[in-house]
Amino acid sequence: QSNLHEGYKLYPLRANDFERGYLDVLSVLTEVGAHTVDTWNSQYQFMKKHNDTYFTITITDEKTNRIAATGTILIEHKFVHKNGLVGHIEDIAVDSSHQGKKLGLRVIEALKYIGEMTGCYKVILDCAVKNIPFYEKCGFTPKESQMAWYI
Numbered sequence: 001q002s003n004l005h006e007g008y009k010l011y012p013l014r015a016n017d018f019e020r021g022y023l024d025v026l027s028v029l030t031e032v033g034a035h036t037v038d039t040w041n042s043q044y045q046f047m048k049k050h051n052d053t054y055f056t057i058t059i060t061d062e063k064t065n066r067i068a069a070t071g072t073i074l075i076e077h078k079f080v081h082k083n084g085l086v087g088h089i090e091d092i093a094v095d096s097s098h099q100g101k102k103l104g105l106r107v108i109e110a111l112k113y114i115g116e117m118t119g120c121y122k123v124i125l126d127c128a129v130k131n132i133p134f135y136e137k138c139g140f141t142p143k144e145s146q147m148a149w150y151i
């Protein structure tokens with residue numbers, strides 16, 4: 001795995017990342033909603049309880065102690081491939097002031113490593129067409145197509 005730029009550090013999601021602006025970073029993706037420390041804590045505790053399924057990592061800017069990038073891999077248990085495991089990469093976000101510094105690439109490398117170490121036979125993700133070149137640089141290849149049903 002390649003090194004991070006000086007001044008950045010990779011961590012698993014931490015209980016006090018709410019205060020490090022974690023949800024602000026996610027807002028580059030979509031509507032995050034109005035959270036309080038309580039709504040943050042209830043979701044954080046759920047994920048912590050299921051820490052063999054949810055692996056969220058962050059890259060912190062050590063100078064400011066703010067989150068610069070994040071990503072999650074969810075481990076799915078299947079019957080096919082003889083009780084195989086599939087890793088689903090979700091919610092990749094790099095704060096706009098930190099984009100283009102290879103932090104996205106580092107997040108993906110770390111999540112691929114977690115997928116490999118947990119025994120997944122593949123790691124997959126859905127993305128916008130404009131992000132295909134980024135994921136190709138991270139070693140992914142286009143496969144099939146995405147479908148969605150919104151409630």
Ligand code: ACO
Nearest residue numbers: 090091092093094099100101102103104105127133134137
């Ligand atoms: N088109 C073409 N190439 C790209 C793009 C792009 N949109 N984004 C990055 N790259 C290239 C870079 O030029 C770099 O190439 P190089 O190695 O030849 O120099 C390589 O990909 C790695 O780029 P990073 O610097 O690691 O990219 P960054 O840290 O900016 O992260 C990301 C990319 C995650 C797309 C970021 O810009 C971002 O957060 N965007 C907004 C949110 C988003 O779209 N997230 C992905 C949602 S999909 C999902 O979550 C599964």
